[in-house]
Each structure stands twice: as C-alpha cells, then as structure tokens.
Amino acid sequence: MEIKNIIKTYPNGLRMIVRHMPNFKSVSTNVYIAVGSRHEQEAEHGLAHFVEHMLFKGTTTRSAEDIAGTLDGLGVDVNAYTSNNETCYYTRGLASNVDVCMDILSDMYFNNKFSDEEFKKEAEVIVQEILMRDDDPRQAMFNLARETFFAGTELGHEIAGTVDGIRGYIPADIGSFITKHYVAPKTIISFAGDITVERAEELVAKYFLENFEKHGNDKPSKPRIKTTKDTAILKPKTQFVKKKKDIEQHNVAILIPTINNVHADRYVWSYIYEILVGSMSSRLFMSVREKLGLVYTISGGISLYDLGGYFYIWFSCTPDNTKLVLETTKSEIEKFIRDGASKEELSKVRNTRTAEELYRAENVSATNGKNVTSLSEFNEIKTTEDFLEQINAVTNDDIKRVAMEFLNFNNAIIAAVGQGIDVKALEILKSNN
Secondary structure (H helix, E strand, O other): OOOOEEEEEOOOOOEEEEEEOOOOOEEEEEEEEOOOHHHOOHHHOOHHHHHHHHHHHEEOOOEHHHHHHHHHHOOOEEEEEEOOOOEEEEEEEEHHHHHHHHHHHHHHHHOEOOOHHHHHHHHHHHHHHHHHHHHOHHHHHHHHHHHHHOOOOOOOOOOOOOHHHHHHOOHHHHHHHHHHHOOHHHEEEEEEEOOOHHHHHHHHHHHHHHHHHHOOOOOOOOOOOOOOOOOOOOOOOOEEEEEEOOOOOEEEEEEEEOOOOOOOOHHHHHHHHHHHHOOOOOHHHHHHHHHOOOOOOEEEEEEEEOOEEEEEEEEEEOHHHHHHHHHHHHHHHHHHHHHOOOHHHHHHHHHHHHHHHHHHHOOHHHHHHHHHHHHHHHOOOOOHHHHHHHHHOOOHHHHHHHHHHHOOOOOOEEEEEEOOOOOOHHHHHHOOO
C-alpha cells in the first residue's frame, strides 16, 4: 500500500510536506527555499550560493561552532546545497532529535548573524571553491558546455559566481538577498521518516510560523507556484567551443537539445540515456572502451529544465583518439536511430529504473528530497506507482520516434578542454546527419 504524502499550505504561503514512514527510526528534514542562481539579477551572480554558506556562520545566539558541534554531537547529518532553482538546508537524525534540528534550522533562517571577518573569510573559501572547479578539466568542460548552451538565459551563469564578483560583495548584500527571497511563499518545510503529521505541524508552528509572525512575514499570501508549458524547447546555435588547458587529454562534452522537464516524453529519455551511456553495459561504453580501448570511461546523462534541456555525452582521451571516439559515437547513434532498442535493453532499463525508484523509497533523505523538489517544480508529488506506470508504458516505437526527432547534431553544443584541440568535431558529427 502506497504511503501518502500530506501537503499543507498555510495562510502566509508557507507549505509543509510530511511523509510518515513508521518503520524507520530517523527523520529527514528539509528547509527548501525557491531561490537559486536563476533568480539572481546580473549584479547578484553567486549570491544565492554565498547566502547558503553564510547561514552556517552563526546566529544571534549560536556561533558556527555551536551549530556544527550540537548537531555533530547528536549524530545528525547536516548540509545544504544551492542549484539553479533552489537552496535547501537539510538534516537527517534520529526521530528523538528532530526538535533540535528544527530549532537550529529555523535559527539559521531567521536570525543569521556574522562578523565582517567571517564574511571576508567565507568569501575567500568560495573563491577557492571556484578556482578548484576551474582547475578540474572535467568540471571546466561541463561549465563551458552549459554556459554556451544556456547563453542569454537565466541559466547561463555559474551557480558559485565569479572570483571578482564574490570578492566585490559586502555583508549588506547577504542581508538584502535574504530579506528579498527568504519568505514564506517561497519556502517549503518537508519531513520524511518516523514523524507524524501532528508532530510535524507542531514543529512548523513553533519554529517557523511564530518566527514569520515575529518578523512581519505572516501576511496572507499564496505560495510561489511554478507553471511550465511542455512546449518549451531551447535550440541554441550549433557551436564547437574550446578552452585551452595544459593537460594530457581532451575532455569533450556533446550536448544535444531535447525536451523540457514536464514533457511526457521525459520517460522515453530515461531509456535513451540508459541504453546509450547509462552504464558499463551501455552501447557507447561497450564500443568505445571495451571494443576499441579508446577511453577509460565514456558516459552522459539527461538534464531537463523548464526552459528546455539536453542529452549529453562526455569522454576524456588522448588527442590522437578524439577523432575516432567522435566517429564511433556518431555511428552508434545512427544505428540506434535506425533500429531502436532491443528487447533485452528495454527489459534492462525497466528493471534498473524500478530498482532505483524502490531503493529511493527505502531512504528517508532520498524520499524527502524527491518530494520537496517535485512539489516546488511541478506542484504535485507523483507516487512510486505513478512513476513505474509511466516507465513501464514506454515502447520501442516511442524510443525510435523520439530518437529520430532529437538525436541529431544540428543544434548540438560541443565543448572541449585541453591543448592542441584541432579535431573538426562539427564536421565529423554532422556529416550526412
């Protein structure tokens, strides 16, 4: 029997999700704010991520050491992340410690306080994070590919911002950003694990509703609801972009425009991704690595957003192998468009996706993360049964139809990082395509 997700909307626009999982001993708690890098103005790039860092630096009554020490002392996992769409602070601990978790998370949310010295120090930490990623050729490759694909859109800049931008902020910028975005209609409090709806309501009332009232953020308001049309498909101009880096290999990413994240064919792309690049038994791994020995690994994925999305393939190899890897990739995709999937491949994907979904249902943190992201992005939470029904309904005709429509290189972005990148990538991939 499917365990129900309980969703409650408060008069001030705050929303709560509770997934009572009585056979577990732990509780996952998320404080989710619908603000990410895409919501930043040009002069604010990197601020959503910067704010996430600063909320751990102390409150009016707790130091950074108090926050970390208290939760670590109880065996509680605590962390946060910032994406294009959201910022989320989360904990996982024993059910007996959920009150402490909520107390600290709400204190961080409402009563953040830090010194100028802490601000400068954390700015430098983020600068080191940016430089570390820039030094990683694979990360540099993905950044170059994504920035090119989404150029001119709200997804076209790096989440962490730039070195100059981060060093140019002042403490007041953090406070202004929090005041503007950390508000009830943009916030969702979600729980999964050994917690009842009644207990969750008590905690939300005590630690969030009372604080919103105290801070004057309790006016009647509707929650921030996102609407996305399934027709949104971003088709950038085909480009081969390069970044010189003094390393031994070429790091190459190929981004092919697809559908957006609400389109019904997103389930079909689960099959295409898995069959072509999803595992060690995928077609490209078997052909490029196992048969030809050209790379250590070749992989990829599917990234879908409301503006559109892309299917991507990436690999690293020595320069003398790059041309043959591209030719082999093109050949395998052409065969896939022509023939579709085998019965064995269809079965493999169904089994893989079913296992992944059921494994996630056995993890309080994974369940909680799925629920809160789903509600924020799609205004509903699909059940495990819903997902499995959609996955199992995909046919080979669906796969061939979608592959025929989208798996070409006419609007592809190809990004390469390395030295001596003189391969004619576009010509190779687009020839007779």
